[in-house]
Amino acid sequence: xxxxxxxxxxxxxGAGLLAGAAAGAGAERAASAGRDAAEEEAPAAIPFYGRHQxxxxxxxxxxxxxxxxxxVTRDRERLVRTLREWTAAAAAMAAGEPVGGGAVGGPGLAPxxxxxxxxxxxxxxxxxxxxxxxxxxxxxxxxxQARRPPALVDLPRFPGDRLDAGRSGGDLAVQACAxxxxxxxxxxxxxxxxxxxxxxxxxxxxxxxxxxxxxxxxRTPRNLFGFKDGTANIPxxxxxxxxxxxxxxxxxxxxxxxxxxxxxxxxxxxxxxxWDRTSLREQEDIIGRSKGEGAPAGRLRERDEVDPARMRxxxxxxxxxxxxxxxxxxxxxxxxxxxxTDGLGRLDAGLFFIAFQRDPRTGFIPVQRSLADDALNExxxxxxxxxxxxxxxxxxxxxxxxxxxx
Amino acid sequence: xxxxxxxxxxxxxxLPMTVLAACGGEERTRAGASPAGGGGAVAIEASDNGCExxxxxxxxxxxxxxxxxxxxxxxxxxxxxxxxKIMTERENIRPGTTVTxxxxxxxxxxxxxxxPGMTPPDFRQDITVSGQADHATDPRLARALTGYRAYxxxxxxxxxxxxxxxxxxxxxxxxxxxxxxxxxxxxGWERIEPVAESFGDLDPRVDAREAxxxxxxxxxxxHRLEKALWKTGSTKGEEGHADRxxxxxxxxRAKVTAAQLDPPITPASMANGAKELLDEVATxxxxxxxxxxxHTDLVDFKANVDGARTVYDLLKVxxxxxxxxxxxxxxxxxxxxxxxxxxxxKSGGFGGYVSYDTVGKAQRKELSDAxxxxxxxxxxxxxxxxx
Numbered sequence: 001x002x003x004x005x006x007x008x009x010x011x012x013x014g015a016g017l018l019a020g021a022a023a024g025a026g027a028e029r030a031a032s033a034g035r036d037a038a039e040e041e042a043p044a045a046i047p048f049y050g051r052h053q054x055x056x057x058x059x060x061x062x063x064x065x066x067x068x069x070x071x072v073t074r075d076r077e078r079l080v081r082t083l084r085e086w087t088a089a090a091a092a093m094a095a096g097e098p099v100g101g102g103a104v105g106g107p108g109l110a111p112x113x114x115x116x117x118x119x120x121x122x123x124x125x126x127x128x129x130x131x132x133x134x135x136x137x138x139x140x141x142x143x144x145q146a147r148r149p150p151a152l153v154d155l156p157r158f159p160g161d162r163l164d165a166g167r168s169g170g171d172l173a174v175q176a177c178a179x180x181x182x183x184x185x186x187x188x189x190x191x192x193x194x195x196x197x198x199x200x201x202x203x204x205x206x207x208x209x210x211x212x213x214x215x216x217x218x219r220t221p222r223n224l225f226g227f228k229d230g231t232a233n234i235p236x237x238x239x240x241x242x243x244x245x246x247x248x249x250x251x252x253x254x255x256x257x258x259x260x261x262x263x264x265x266x267x268x269x270x271x272x273x274x275w276d277r278t279s280l281r282e283q284e285d286i287i288g289r290s291k292g293e294g295a296p297a298g299r300l301r302e303r304d305e306v307d308p309a310r311m312r313x314x315x316x317x318x319x320x321x322x323x324x325x326x327x328x329x330x331x332x333x334x335x336x337x338x339x340x341t342d343g344l345g346r347l348d349a350g351l352f353f354i355a356f357q358r359d360p361r362t363g364f365i366p367v368q369r370s371l372a373d374d375a376l377n378e379x380x381x382x383x384x385x386x387x388x389x390x391x392x393x394x395x396x397x398x399x400x401x402x403x404x405x406x
Numbered sequence: 407x408x409x410x411x412x413x414x415x416x417x418x419x420x421l422p423m424t425v426l427a428a429c430g431g432e433e434r435t436r437a438g439a440s441p442a443g444g445g446g447a448v449a450i451e452a453s454d455n456g457c458e459x460x461x462x463x464x465x466x467x468x469x470x471x472x473x474x475x476x477x478x479x480x481x482x483x484x485x486x487x488x489x490x491k492i493m494t495e496r497e498n499i500r501p502g503t504t505v506t507x508x509x510x511x512x513x514x515x516x517x518x519x520x521x522p523g524m525t526p527p528d529f530r531q532d533i534t535v536s537g538q539a540d541h542a543t544d545p546r547l548a549r550a551l552t553g554y555r556a557y558x559x560x561x562x563x564x565x566x567x568x569x570x571x572x573x574x575x576x577x578x579x580x581x582x583x584x585x586x587x588x589x590x591x592x593x594g595w596e597r598i599e600p601v602a603e604s605f606g607d608l609d610p611r612v613d614a615r616e617a618x619x620x621x622x623x624x625x626x627x628x629h630r631l632e633k634a635l636w637k638t639g640s641t642k643g644e645e646g647h648a649d650r651x652x653x654x655x656x657x658x659r660a661k662v663t664a665a666q667l668d669p670p671i672t673p674a675s676m677a678n679g680a681k682e683l684l685d686e687v688a689t690x691x692x693x694x695x696x697x698x699x700x701h702t703d704l705v706d707f708k709a710n711v712d713g714a715r716t717v718y719d720l721l722k723v724x725x726x727x728x729x730x731x732x733x734x735x736x737x738x739x740x741x742x743x744x745x746x747x748x749x750x751x752k753s754g755g756f757g758g759y760v761s762y763d764t765v766g767k768a769q770r771k772e773l774s775d776a777x778x779x780x781x782x783x784x785x786x787x788x789x790x791x792x793x
Contacts, residue, residue, distance in 0.1 A: 159620040162695075273778060274685040277785030279678070293498070300480065300498055300524050343767055344692055344774035372620045378685070 045123035048094040050393040051259050052247065055127030056331065056356050057236035059215050061177040064207030064335040065184040066265065066352065067192065068133070068170025068386055069199040074141035076405070082198040083401035086130070086191050087394055093183075096123030099190050115193065118186040126178040128187055130400045131263045131388025136171040147404055149254030151262055151359040152389045159372050160381065167267050167384030170202045175263070175354065177333075181206070203384070205267060207335020207352045214331065220294060220302065223351055224270050224336050225379070227287050228294035231302055232321075234331040245329045245363070246356050256403035259392030261356040264330075264364040267337075267384030270350040275379045286375040288315030314375040325367040330355035350380070360387055447472035447506060450518060452481045452499065457520030457529040464511065466537040467544075468792070471507040471518075475499045479522040485509050486517045486530075497524065510672070510792075511535045547673045547791065550720040554676050557716055558598045558662050565594030566655050573648040576631060576641050585635050589702035589757030592628060595655075596709035597716070598662075599686060600679035604669055605661050612654050615695065626650050629698075636699035673721065677788035680717035683710040684781035692774045694762050704750050704765070705757030707773075711747070714784060715740055721791050729790040732783055739780035746776050 046054045071079060089099045100113025137148035174191055178184040185206070192201050211223040212230025215237075220228040234241050243249075250258035275283070284290055284297075288311040294302035296317060298310030311318040322329055333356065338349040357363030364387075371377070391403050447470040451458040454477035473496060475481050482497040485507075493516065494509040513536050521528035572587035595602060595613070603609040612627040619625055626647055634644045641648075661667070669675070690696040691707040718725070718736055725733045752760045765773075 156621070159623075160618050162617065271689050274688055274781070277681055277685070277781055279785075279788065282678075290497075295498070298497070344771050345778060346688075346774065369621075378689070 044125070045095055046125050046127050048091040048128075048394070049396050052393045053127075053129045053260070053390055054094070054393070055129035055175055055177055056261055056333070056390070057214060057242055057246065058127055059125070059218075059236060060210045060213050060333055061125045061127070061179045062208075062210055063178055063181040063184050064210075064352065064354075065176045065181070065188045065204065066207070066354070067174050067176075067188045067204040068202045069172040069174070069192070069195065070202045071136065071139060071142070071171045071198065072200050073198045076142050078198050079142065080399075080401050080405050082195050083130075083405075084399040085194050087399035089190055089194055090128040090187070090400075091394075093118075093187050093190065094123060094126050094128060096121075096126075099194075115186065115190055117189075118183050121180055121183055121186075124178040124180040124183040126176065126183050126187055128191075129175040129177075129263070129390055131173040131175075131390040132404065133170050133173060133386060133388050135169060139171065144404065147254070147256070149248070149252070149257050149389050151248065151252060151254070151257075151361060152387065153361060153365075155264070155360065155385055155387050156365065158368050158382065160377055161385070162381050162383055163385050164383050167203045167205075169386055170388075172199060173263065173265070173386060173388045181208070205337060205352050205384075206339075207337050209336040211334045211336055211351055212332040214333070216303075223334075224272055224338075224349055225275055225283070225287070227283075227289060227291055228302060229334070229351075230332050231289075231294055232306070234329055236331075241329070242331070245358055246331045248358055252359065254389075257389060257391060260403075261331075261358065261390050262360050262363070263386075263388045263390050264353075264355050264357070264360055265384070265386040265388075266353040266382050268351045268353050269342075269348065269381045269383050271346075271379045271381070272349050273346050278379075285312050286314075286316060286379075288312070288317030312375065314373050316371070316374050316376040319370050319374050320367060324370045326362070328357075328363050328366045330357040330363045330367065350383075356390070446470055449474065450483060450520070451476055452483060452520040452522065453477040454479055454522045455529065457483075457518060457531055459518050459531045459533065462531075462533050464533060464535045466511060466513050466535050468508060468510050469535075471509070472504060473499060473507055474504045475501050477501060477522050480524060481520055481522045482524050483507060484517075484519040484521070484528070485511070486519060488515060510674075513537060544724070546723050547721075550724070551671065551673060551676065553720045554717065555662075555667075555671060557720075558601050558671075559659075561594035561597045561713075562655070562659050562662050563594070565591060566652070566659060568594070569652060569655055573652055576635075576648045577645045579641050581635055581639060581641065584631075584641065585700070585756065588628070588632060588635065588700060589697075589705040592702075592706060593709040593757070595628075595658075596686075596706045597713035599710065599713065600675075600682040601662065601671065602658055605658070608654060608658060608661070612651065612658070615698065617695070617698070627654070632697065632699050672792075674788045674792040676717055677721060677791055680714040680787055681781065681785045683714040684777060684784055686710050687777050688774070688781060692770060692777060694770075697762065700756060701761040701763045702756045702759065703762040704747065704759035708747055708759070711740070711743055711780075714780075718784070718787065721787065724791045725787065729786075732786055732790055735783045736780070736787075739776070739783060743773075743776045743780050746773055 046058050048054060073079060092099055098114035098119070103112045103114040103116035103119050106112050134152055134154050136142065137144045174188055176184040176187040188204065210221050212233050213221060214233060214235055216235045220231050223229040234245060246261050248257040248260050280291060288297050289295060295304060296306040297315065298307055306317060306321055308318040308321055308323060318324065332354065334351050334353040337352050338347050340348055342348045355364055391400060394400060449460040450471050450473040452473060452475045473483050478501050480501065481499045482495060483499065484495045485493040487493050493511060494507060496505055496507045499505050516533050516535060517530045518533060519528040519530045568587065568591035572584060572591040575583040575587055613629065614625060614627055615629050616625060616633065628651060630647050631644060631651065634641055687707050687710045691703045691710065694701065694703050696706055697703045722733060750760045750765065751758055755761065
């Protein structure tokens with residue numbers, strides 16, 4: 001596979017590259033050692049087909065490109081056709097292959113099917129996950145009103161929300177995650193291209209560092225506040241928890257969603273400048289965990305059980321804890337972002353929060369409500385929002401719109 | 407003081423429930439700060455079955471402990487006030503390591519507890535602290551504190567007096583006059599906001615913004631009246647809310663004039679309050695979110711900066727001795743912000759400033775840059791004066 005040879009050539013770590021530059025002969029060994037280590041924890045490709053869409057319970061990759069689309073056609077069949085084409089393209093890209101006839105080698109007078117920037121790059125564990133927004137079901141031309149799942153509610157307004165319509169909503173959403181940002185961007189770009197005339201990009205968001213992991217054995221990543229995030233996340237391997245809190249069931253009100261999940265996305269601006277002026281002790285009190293180890297207040301180790309009583313009443317972890325939200329749990333898959341500046345000499349930085357759940361009414365909504373008094377609110381502001389019904393996985397020969405449109 | 411909460415690092419003002427404050431620990435020492443421990447520190451020898459404290463009698467003020475874990479288990483050390491109220495704690499002290507723990511204690515009886523394995527049982531020693539409260543040990547800090555408490559009361563009185571006139575005009579239905587009196591009535595409040603915010607739900611009752619309301623939360627306070635004046639253009643039906651504002655401000659006065667503030671103001675909380683005032687400017691005023699209808703954000707802005715400067719001026723004598731470079735930086739940064747704000751003064755404008763919606767993007771950025779340049783050194787004030 002070209003992917004593997006690419007890995008061999010460049011190595012996957014900075015160390016491999018440095019070794020190559022410094023001492024030609026040692027480079028090959030260093031690079032292949034890097035490859036072995038990386039492949040142990042990071043297989044090149046995540047299977048696209050399956051009972052559930054990839055990109056939910058599968059291990060969290062390092063990079064994100066999330067895009068929301070609006071449907072611009074009134075032709076239902078055209079939309080279905082696009083979803084079918086999207087599915088085929090997604091399956092190819094997830095396997096590390098180019099879209100359609102490829103980026104090169106086609107007819108010289110025609111633009112290539114694939115845009116080309118991922119040529120020679122490995123699959124990079126690319127996953128593409130699709131969801132349908134509430135507005136899709138309200139579009140009178142598509143006739144989907146009766147198909148709207150009861151769980152796909154419009155999110156209520158939460159205190160402190162400062163939502164930008166240009167960064168919220170969308171008829172369709174695509175979550176592209178990969179270990180290489182170029183691979184994730186390539187995927188969204190090619191889907192957008194296939195979709196011209198049917199769908200148009202409404203907004204998109206790049207994420208550069210995962211802030212949650214679904215693999216408890218791995219080191220917990222940190223968010224831009226410098227704290228470990230997602231310690232108590234639902235592990236991707238815990239089938240019982242996933243069935244209870246993440247996967248929709250046939251009896252939940254929309255049989256076509258069985259095996260699917262509901263994605264809530266929130267663009268959360270972090271006021272990192274004022275946060276950085278806050279004393280360490282106060283930062284730890286606000287979060288409810290120690291900054292270094294990530295141990296809950298009054299405990300020793302990161303994974304020690306949280307004791308809400310040991311925390312400030314408005315500590316973030318205390319209020320986000322299932323005991324405060326009526327037992328609500330979600331599978332979080334957020335990413336950090338910085339998008340230039342806010343025009344006021346500060347970084348427009350924050351967390352692009354993504355959570356999957358069986359039902360937002362018993363997941364994100366109660367959790368966010370219980371965060372109304374969160375001490376962290378002084379340092380965060382929700383500026384974008386979306387909720388999407390992600391259908392179940394696709395079997396070979398099927399497509400993303402299959403359950404919804406038939 | 408009956409029971410002084412230790413607030414060496416945490417901010418009492420914004421965090422009413424904070425009961426802990428431990429500075430110290432070698433790994434937390436920032437460049438320029440002298441590490442705790444050394445000659446003045448009191449040794450605590452923690453073992454798997456005991457807790458030896460080198461000294462039983464203390465003078466009130468800042469106390470440094472130097473804890474050595476002689477045991478085989480990871481341990482933690484607490485300083486408890488009566489009723490097991492935690493004054494400070496240090497967790498995760500590994501066998502064979504020595505760490506420092508700093509706490510401010512007022513007169514009273516306390517216990518030091520070592521808890522090997524970080525689970526009960528623990529081993530306790532009684533200690534007695536006598537003399538005046540911590541801040542009194544440095545007469546300059548005591549003076550600063552007295553001066554600040556008087557300032558807080560003065561600003562509260564100023565706000566109440568001006569709010570009375572504002573409310574009178576409002577209830578009369580004199581929209582133009584009420585608009586004129588609105589922003590000035592807020593100045594005293596904005597100058598002492600971190601203190602006002604420390605009293606439970608008083609701040610949301612007085613100063614909540616519409617965008618921050620929780621579902622079902624009743625909107626009261628200045629901004630509700632602001633909306634009536636600027637958006638609706640009528641005070642009809644809102645008179646009760648105007649009265650309510652005065653009542654709530656009366657409650658503030660009772661709290662700030664109480665013999666014992668709860669939570670108390672300490673030199674550290676006072677200094678952190680200055681930083682918080684700049685945070686307020688950075689996240690609320692610079693963006694124009696605070697005064698969404700009246701656009702009198704610059705009046706609040708100036709009041710926040712004035713409140714921070716008062717804190718700094720009161721503490722300056724100590725800063726000059728302990729960190730003269732910081733004093734120089736703060737002097738320059740305050741002057742820069744003042745100079746910029748001056749450009750927006752306008753006689754006849756609400757509260758003496760131009761409407762913030764006329765302040766363009768580039769100008770807002772200039773203001774924001776100056777606020778950042780001031781907020782950053784201000785965040786080091788607490789650690790520099792309280793050692």
